[in-house]
Amino acid sequence: MAKITKLDDIVSLCKRRGFIFQSSEIYGGLASCYDYGPLGVELKNNVKKAWWKAVVQMRDDVVGLDCSILMHPLVWKASGHADKFADLIAECKKCNTRTRVDHLKEKAEGQADEHTEHISIDAAQVETGDLSKKVCPNCGVVGQFTEPMPFKLMFETQMGANVDDSMTMQLRPETAQGIFVNFRNVLDSTRVKIPFGIAQIGKSFRNEVTTKAFIFRTREFEQAELEFFCEPGTDEKWYEHWRQARFDWYINLGMKKENLRFREHAKDELAHYAKGCVDVEYKFPFGSGDWQELEGVANRTDFDLRQHQRGMRTLNKWFENDRKMTNIKLADEAEDYEKGPLSYFDEEQKRRYIPYVIEPSAGMDRSTLAFLVDAYDEEEVRGEKRSLLRFHPDLAPVKAAIFPLVKKDGMPEIARKICDDLKRRFNCFYDEKGAVGRRYRRQDEAGTPFCITVDGQTKEDNTVTVRERDSMEQTRISADQLLNYLREKLGL
């Protein structure tokens, strides 16, 4: 079954079929950047559409949002990204391995392999100023480190055409903050009541130290995130709800169950704000066949909204400091923060609180790749290899292809007409070139679920054949019934 065993096979398939190309390829490529080709963009759009439908449109308790990528600099101060999305890394002069400074241990220290969160650069410099006793985790040499160098994990750009007074901005490293910042707006404009969620799909940017693995980890990527706000105390219940809902989403879209699993985060692995976190992982066929994260579902507690209340209180200081972020400290939290501007008033209980947040955060590029890999199959047909993509109908880039059996006797005209009619309902493809068998196989490789063929009999009794991708079986049905037939089969 596993016909794709190496990453190379995936890359080759993606390029050959027009799913994914390397960015700027004619210029030799650009590291970590990829473009979606004609089939790829349809596939990825369908993945996003399926997510949006399941998470937003099919529910009464979730609304959507589409925020700008550039946000107020204080957003990243409050969220913690400005300080904490920068690591200090030192390189061992002996073996040239790089290690995060805060991961380095002194010789005598215990072996407990604790997982630490990002800490602020300032704090890191104070805490780890002396590397002379630190041990290289790779070669064991003591105190042979280069000066710690900071890594900026957020992309920066300038806003304002006038260089002199332009402001440094960051491209968002996650879409989530746009949701938190609009919490008030959504509350005030939509009459939603807790528990409810706000969902968003969009690009995010992270200056990862290493990328690698095709589109699996890239610096520019697309996220689909939901922030689900609930009353403290009900958070465990919603956490359970969403982890299951998100797992089922992949299964319902045809992903093989044996390739999907949960991975619970250990306590010491959790981000400082998270109460619980679980990854949905897919068994990608990279190298050793490792499980890789598709999506994380986290219980973020009330951390984010509380942080933004602090951020709002910092605004004046920021103006006074000439709109510079350096040397600005986030304002302390108000004593009665639970009644703050981002609190929620519960009508039934007549009390205010800061809601807890459950966050399912999925990588759309990763999901697209996983669906692609999972759908790929090869089989033997009459001694010939048939390769096909068994996409779920919702994800298939093209839903139906329409052929005249041969290019004469008026068949092309009829087929064209059918194609034009169907096109208005879903994505269709017309092809009249070459032998019909070849055309079938071409559609197999694109993952098209159905092929409709107009033949000599069509003119006599107005029937066509519908050929099914997975079984290659054909059914003859009336052209008048075609639309209904396909809509039922495709679930549209």
Added chain:
RNA sequence: GCGGGUGUAGCUUAGUGGUAAAGCUCCAGCCUUCCAAGCUGGUCACGAGGGUUCGAUUCCCUUCACCCGCUCCA
């Protein structure tokens, strides 16, 4: 960032210090009444830059990109 490997047509491969070959694909035409048929013709490549050389795809250097393994990261 380190170590190892790779880079020839859309794909898979061949080959050489003297101007690159094949299969499949693709395009056009003919022929074709149901699963990559046939015939004819055609398009398309040595990742980029520099050096050595009369001459470099081949040797050397640099660079870019990708893969594997570390490191790092969610």
